[in-house]
Amino acid sequence: MLSWLSQERGLIAAIIIILLLFCFAVSIFVGLRQTASRAKDEVFGDPERTIGGWYWTMTGISVLLLLWFYFSWGIARAFFPETANELCQVAKIEAAIAPITAALPINSRYYKSTTLLRRNLDQLNILELNMPVKVFNETEQKELQRIIFQSKNIVEVFSNPKNQSISSRSDFDDISENLQRLATAVEAGYKNLKPTQEALAQPKWGTDLTEIPLLPTTPKGVLFDQISNEAKLLTDKFLKIRNKSAAADALISSTKNLIDKIKETNKSEGFDEDALLQRTNYIKAVERIFRRLDDGTIFPPQALDNLSNSVSVFFKSITETKGSLTLIDGILVPGDGVVKSKTQCTEQGSGRWLPKPTDVIATFFKLANPDIEGGGGYKGSTLLWWKWLYIGDVLAFLIPDFIIDWLPGEYGRHSDNGSFQANFKDKALALAQGDVYLGAIPMLDGHIWDSLFRVIIALLLGIGLGVPLGIYMGVSRFFKSFFDPIIELYRPVPPLAWAPLVLTIFGIQDDGKIFLLFMVAFAIMVISARTGASGTQLSKIRASHSLGASDQQILRHVILPNAMPEILTGIRISIGVCWGTLVAAEMLAGTTGIGFIENVARVVSNYELIWVTILIMGLLGLAFDLLMRWIINKTIPWRGKG
Numbered sequence: 001m002l003s004w005l006s007q008e009r010g011l012i013a014a015i016i017i018i019l020l021l022f023c024f025a026v027s028i029f030v031g032l033r034q035t036a037s038r039a040k041d042e043v044f045g046d047p048e049r050t051i052g053g054w055y056w057t058m059t060g061i062s063v064l065l066l067l068w069f070y071f072s073w074g075i076a077r078a079f080f081p082e083t084a085n086e087l088c089q090v091a092k093i094e095a096a097i098a099p100i101t102a103a104l105p106i107n108s109r110y111y112k113s114t115t116l117l118r119r120n121l122d123q124l125n126i127l128e129l130n131m132p133v134k135v136f137n138e139t140e141q142k143e144l145q146r147i148i149f150q151s152k153n154i155v156e157v158f159s160n161p162k163n164q165s166i167s168s169r170s171d172f173d174d175i176s177e178n179l180q181r182l183a184t185a186v187e188a189g190y191k192n193l194k195p196t197q198e199a200l201a202q203p204k205w206g207t208d209l210t211e212i213p214l215l216p217t218t219p220k221g222v223l224f225d226q227i228s229n230e231a232k233l234l235t236d237k238f239l240k241i242r243n244k245s246a247a248a249d250a251l252i253s254s255t256k257n258l259i260d261k262i263k264e265t266n267k268s269e270g271f272d273e274d275a276l277l278q279r280t281n282y283i284k285a286v287e288r289i290f291r292r293l294d295d296g297t298i299f300p301p302q303a304l305d306n307l308s309n310s311v312s313v314f315f316k317s318i319t320e321t322k323g324s325l326t327l328i329d330g331i332l333v334p335g336d337g338v339v340k341s342k343t344q345c346t347e348q349g350s351g352r353w354l355p356k357p358t359d360v361i362a363t364f365f366k367l368a369n370p371d372i373e374g375g376g377g378y379k380g381s382t383l384l385w386w387k388w389l390y391i392g393d394v395l396a397f398l399i400p401d402f403i404i405d406w407l408p409g410e411y412g413r414h415s416d417n418g419s420f421q422a423n424f425k426d427k428a429l430a431l432a433q434g435d436v437y438l439g440a441i442p443m444l445d446g447h448i449w450d451s452l453f454r455v456i457i458a459l460l461l462g463i464g465l466g467v468p469l470g471i472y473m474g475v476s477r478f479f480k481s482f483f484d485p486i487i488e489l490y491r492p493v494p495p496l497a498w499a500p501l502v503l504t505i506f507g508i509q510d511d512g513k514i515f516l517l518f519m520v521a522f523a524i525m526v527i528s529a530r531t532g533a534s535g536t537q538l539s540k541i542r543a544s545h546s547l548g549a550s551d552q553q554i555l556r557h558v559i560l561p562n563a564m565p566e567i568l569t570g571i572r573i574s575i576g577v578c579w580g581t582l583v584a585a586e587m588l589a590g591t592t593g594i595g596f597i598e599n600v601a602r603v604v605s606n607y608e609l610i611w612v613t614i615l616i617m618g619l620l621g622l623a624f625d626l627l628m629r630w631i632i633n634k635t636i637p638w639r640g641k642g
């Protein structure tokens with residue numbers, strides 16, 4: 001019985017999902033009928049209006065469980081059990097042909113040749129401008145300039161279609177023809193294909209530690225598996241192609257001799273240690289670029305056009321053959337989908353314990369010193385100081401790259417002579433990627449600021465989203481019944497219990513910690529605002545109705561002011577809980593912040609430093625509380641006065 005339940009867990013999940021969908025539909029239907037049949041003269045803001053509402057509770061629970069099933073791949077596994085296996089075979093194809101697509105403007109914006117050309121020419125120009133002339137005599141400088149000049153000529157030779165090797169042209173044409181052949185084979189279909197007995201004997205999706213069966217279990221999967229094997233052979237051939245020609249070979253040989261000659265000078269002449277180091281590093285940098293050019297992986301701009309078209313046709317045939325699999329993948333498979341890695345496919349979509357006060361103060365002032373090189377700060381960062389923030393980096397954060405991709409036209413490509421001239425779209429992309437200098441502005445920096453920033457952002461998000469929701473939960477049966485189970489489900493769970501999961505999903509950067517703090521602040525603010533709204537005296541609401549006030553006016557001028565004491569108290573509580581949670585999260589995973597400092601201090605048993613962090617936390621907590629007291633006194637002076 002248990003074995004059957006394990007093997008048929010997809011069927012069981014399907015039944016549960018259908019029941020949840022039924023409950024969701026019924027609860028919505030009943031809720032809407034109740035809303036339509038309610039007495040029109042009910043007073044807005046009456047707490048009695050939020051009593052009951054089992055149907056909205058059922059709606060919220062159904063939605064929560066359905067989301068759980070969705071994000072755990074439960075829906076896809078229940079209704080399309082072969083989806084993951086077929087997507088695994090598609091992932092095999094994508095992994096097999098990835099080296100080819102990496103050289104084409106398919107998954108990237110430029111040909112790989114264009115990218116290599118731009119990078120190498122830029123580096124050569126930088127080296128030419130920054131030649132250490134003090135450690136090279138005039139003859140050596142001319143030789144180095146000649147090496148750089150010939151290296152640039154190598155780029156030009158490789159970029160000229162007339163110099164492209166006959167063998168590389170033939171190989172590209174052969175790969176293009178074979179990709180066209182594979183596309184035709186994919187379009188022919190999979191009706192006559194059958195999975196092997198070994199494949200069928202694999203454990204079902206999600207019933208084994210293997211997670212997703214690797215061998216194809218459907219005719220469509222068998223087709224994709226065969227195509228992936230043939231595509232891998234084409235890729236192996238592609239990776240061996242080099243752009244060799246007589247003109248390039250002559251330049252490469254001459255340049256190599258020049259480099260060897262100047263390297264021998266370093267051995268024969270008596271240079272001091274510093275001069276020898278500068279000479280060696282510069283020659284190595286020049287030689288490194290030359291060796292990259294010698295690799296012969298730069299091709300003329302038109303050389304890969306046919307191959308690019310063939311790859312596009314090939315992927316188009318794959319997409320068409322996938323059929324409904326594309327829709328299932330896009331709608332029912334969360335996250336990054338199925339990913340092929342090595343031999344498997346996986347789901348991707350987280351002492352002195354009481355030192356002297358003087359020692360503590362001394363440690364504090366040492367940390368507070370903004371001179372990092374002079375021994376200040378901690379682990380390469382100041383305690384609280386400022387730095388210049390580049391405006392270009394801010395714009396790059398605000399402007400997504402895909403917006404530039406939507407602009408009309410194409411990105412530039414290098415010319416036949418090996419040069420590259422950026423067009424408008426290239427310049428716009430540089431702006432979106434922060435490669436344009438637009439000046440800088442002062443910005444707070446340091447461990448304390450990092451912690452403050454995380455708390456403030458999370459608190460603002462919690463207030464901005466939690467207060468409106470809490471207010472409406474206090475006056476609306478729907479909002480209270482729908483959201484109350486969800487809030488009460490995760491609110492009692494200690495924040496640190498969520499920390500490993502949240503930090504795993506979002507990583508150890510700021511977004512993970514901010515989201516964790518937001519979860520804390522959001523629940524507190526919802527409950528505070530709800531309590532304040534539902535506690536509004538009914539006599540005030542009836543009086544407002546009698547004066548002709550609308551629902552929105554009552555909400556703004558009666559309910560919200562009545563809820564303000566509870567809201568502000570909730571903010572005070574949120575600050576304290578968020579601060580404590582943040583420090584613990586920074587101790588678990590972080591590279592900056594007060595919690596990070598204390599964690600490192602704990603590991604190395606630096607008790608002075610531990611007490612410094614405790615002192616900082618206490619002072620910051622006191623500052624927050626004093627600020628909130630002042631805001632409360634200024635905002636709600638009537639509090640406690642009858």
